[in-house]
Amino acid sequence: MSASLIGKRIVLGVTGSIAAYKAVALLRLLVQAGAEVQVVLTESASRFIAPLTFEVLSGHPVVQDLFAGHQDMKHLSVTEQADLLLVTPCTANTLAKLALGLADNLLGTVALTIQCPLIICPAMDGEMWEHPTVQGHVTGLRGRGVMILEPETGALASGQWGKGRLPDEAVIFEEVCNVLVKGRDLQHERLLISAGPTQEPLDPIRFLSNGSTGKMGYALAEAAIARGAEVVLVSGPTQLKVPRGVSLFPVQTAEDMLRALTAHFHWATTLIMTAAVGDFRPKQALSQKLKKEQWDGAALQLERTPDILLALSAQRTHQRMIGFAAETDHLLEHGQAKLAQKHLDMLVVNQIGGNQSAFGNNTNEVHVLTPHNPPRFMPRQTKRQLAGKILDCMLDLPPVHLAQPTVLHKSHTG
Ligand SMILES: Cc1cc2nc3c(=O)[nH]c(=O)nc-3n(C[C@H](O)[C@H](O)[C@H](O)COP(=O)(O)O)c2cc1C
Incomplete structure (x- = not known):
């Protein structure tokens, strides 16, 4: 303060x-x-x-x-x-x-x-x-x-x-x-923000998903608009009201999210991936509802969803790339590994699980990791307050000038 x-x-x-x-x-x-x-x-x-x-x-x-x-x-x-x-x-x-x-x-x-x-x-x-x-x-x-x-x-x-x-x-x-x-210190910024969970259908009424509510991504979108940025929000299903001035692209699956993000990636000055993208999906989504008894003992065959950061990194020209990681343990260790693996400019690591889980809460505490500086801890505060501080950190990042798009090795994406 x-x-x-x-x-x-x-x-x-x-x-x-x-x-x-x-x-x-x-x-x-x-x-x-x-x-x-x-x-x-x-x-x-x-x-x-x-x-x-x-x-x-x-x-x-x-x-x-x-x-x-x-x-x-x-x-x-x-x-x-x-x-x-x-x-x-x-x-x-x-x-x-x-x-x-x-x-x-x-x-x-x-x-x-x-x-x-x-x-x-x-x-x-x-x-x-x-x-x-x-x-x-x-x-x-x-x-x-x-x-x-x-x-x-x-x-x-x-x-x-x-x-x-x-x-x-x-x-x-x-x-x-x-x-x-x-004031309007983000008026020259075009932010592409992903938020919420993804849903991977099992059949017409069931899906695999996670407990993300999208609050962090929506808070970032709202804070960025207030500071003059243009914002495209690619969001999985949430109950949240879309902040005024934000262009919303609703999606359901990881595949949909990749498509919508790819469509806006060249427009963006910064990508902020807060979405909790499902890592796996059923190999085959059934076209008809399976009866209760048909599930008995049935084995679910899964396959990996597309690695969104990997796909976008391969097309990167000038965009800052900011990731979010949700970890249950060894937050800094896992975070540093992901920051390096994905060639991100910044990674915000938060804890999931327990009473104070990042999922669903209005408040959160995070560690902000960047490649060349020590981790910065941001103590528990509202997601709206955190959003403001994360945007401040974004503005401190050095500009990105890539001669060639970064090509990453395929690995696990959160
Ligand atoms: C104990 C008490 C608490 C009140 N709290 C609220 C409130 O939180 N929000 C509200 O819109 N009105 C509240 N009211 C009603 C307003 O005081 C009332 O509408 C008043 O005319 C508002 O006048 P003002 O807008 O000129 O201040 C409350 C009334 C009482 C008696």
Whole structure:
């Protein structure tokens, strides 16, 4: 958390959500990083947290009432030279106001006068978040270039489990830094990202697959888009929402994935292979469903799926190639071997198995390996945070200039 926000002016809008207390910790991070923060509270927000807390921590009086400061046109002066308007937590009510351009309080009015980027971090009950009206507002705002940080799934204040939780302050802080510091540093990058599991059919209804959920690849795609990259995402079956601006190519088998990646490989500046590609497939997929009793004692004949990295390496001209390895043990040893074997520029190694398995979790810890530097350990954090740091490492890689495409020896691909 070392980014400097010195010289940055942020308007922090806080609304009447149970998560309003989290805005206090975020304010501390912003101020510690050197930002000048002006807090705007809605009437409801001040019923959750007293303005005094924000005043002490920001060093500025909180502004709240549209009519109280009419002499100095507070709704206009607050936003003067602001670099960012950050609304967190944002209630369903304020989200609707921002989407519709309602200006019946100071925050709504301020939002209509700003010229700077707007980040909204919604927080609400899961059913409210999923409501078509709320989703319609989210779509409308995104369509106008507003950044919406998706709420997280977890235990909600209502006692229910669902999507609607405000992300931790560190995640929001990271997003702010992405916008204010990193800006659009990936605007010349074209990222080809693979994600999710592959499925290899046994018969029309059964398949061989694995427990990958695709969260890491989707987080990378979202982080890259936020920093100005063009992104093509080749994804196996997942339940995830495709980040706005990403071109999605859905696939099922390893063969399909190879085909889709090959089609975009020459376009890409970087390939990031997060997909958990199945190593084996049934030698023959049955065209009809086999009855239960027919499986008794049946032996499954398997064959290797195509080695995607090997195939793409053979066509490589200028692309950076970044791999992911999922290991249960000897992480660094196995990782170093794969990095060398596949001639990768970078390999991100994560652990699978156990409670903290990389598969399915929203958080992860990884080792980043590159050919000429010592391994870099990234401690447990959200996949979205890791994505930002992995993209930073990608930018540090030396440029690739190959006289000839690399030809690799066939070996096991993860
Ligand atoms: C205890 C409590 C917690 C609430 N939490 C939320 C919330 O997390 N998200 C939300 O959209 N509304 C929440 N509300 C409802 C809002 O406070 C209400 O819609 C209010 O009008 C929002 O006003 P504002 O958007 O101007 O701040 C909560 C209300 C109460 C009483």
